[in-house]
Amino acid sequence: GGGARYKERRGKRAADRGAAGKYNLTGTGRSGDSKDIFSACRIVCTEFSFARRRRVGYKVISPETVIIDAGASIGDGAVIYPNNYIGAGSAVGEGAVLYPNNIVENSYIGAGAQVTASVLRGARVGEGAQVGPFANLRRGAIVGENCRIGDFVELKNCVVGKNTKISHLAYVGDAEIGEDCNIGCGVVFCNYDGEKKSRTRVEKGCFIGSNAN
Numbered sequence: 001g002g003g004a005r006y007k008e009r010r011g012k013r014a015a016d017r018g019a020a021g022k023y024n025l026t027g028t029g030r031s032g033d034s035k036d037i038f039s040a041c042r043i044v045c046t047e048f049s050f051a052r053r054r055r056v057g058y059k060v061i062s063p064e065t066v067i068i069d070a071g072a073s074i075g076d077g078a079v080i081y082p083n084n085y086i087g088a089g090s091a092v093g094e095g096a097v098l099y100p101n102n103i104v105e106n107s108y109i110g111a112g113a114q115v116t117a118s119v120l121r122g123a124r125v126g127e128g129a130q131v132g133p134f135a136n137l138r139r140g141a142i143v144g145e146n147c148r149i150g151d152f153v154e155l156k157n158c159v160v161g162k163n164t165k166i167s168h169l170a171y172v173g174d175a176e177i178g179e180d181c182n183i184g185c186g187v188v189f190c191n192y193d194g195e196k197k198s199r200t201r202v203e204k205g206c207f208i209g210s211n212a213n
Helices: 002-020 033-056
Strands: 084-086 102-105 119-121 148-160 165-177 200-202
Touching: none
Parallel strands: 084 102, 102 119, 148 165, 165 200
Antiparallel strands: none
């Protein structure tokens, strides 16, 4: 009856207080206490937040170092390593892996994709693609399925077809690259003449060697 429901509610409140009870939040008035209290409160709030998120089936490693905006969505089976920021409007697909040190803002990461130490702002990464480390995907960058976008690659307002590799040290802007292409080290898409930007198109299966402009 009513007594049983009252005991159940008391039990839930006591469980919620359990995490907070692990930390001393009272302080003693000394100057260093405010910093300690702030840190403890942050840990407690983070634990509560990720305790709720864990119910949906993805894994966050070192949650005290990870920020996931309430406006972001994470798919089941995804794994998020330390030092990741996932901003509002972002979506991480099922089974995707975010290795440490990514900034993801208003971007989509497809199922099974892997992103390492990179910045994504207004970008889309297809299923099974690999990005990073140290890649910069700017607004309008669309990376197809199973692509490889490697270290020190910058993409802007471009479409990269599936299975294409841009492995290192390249800039691709205002371009369309077909499927199964290879863009070599040091390639720069120079499509601005000082007055207007032109669109560059690379057909399917092309191979562009190193240091081409």
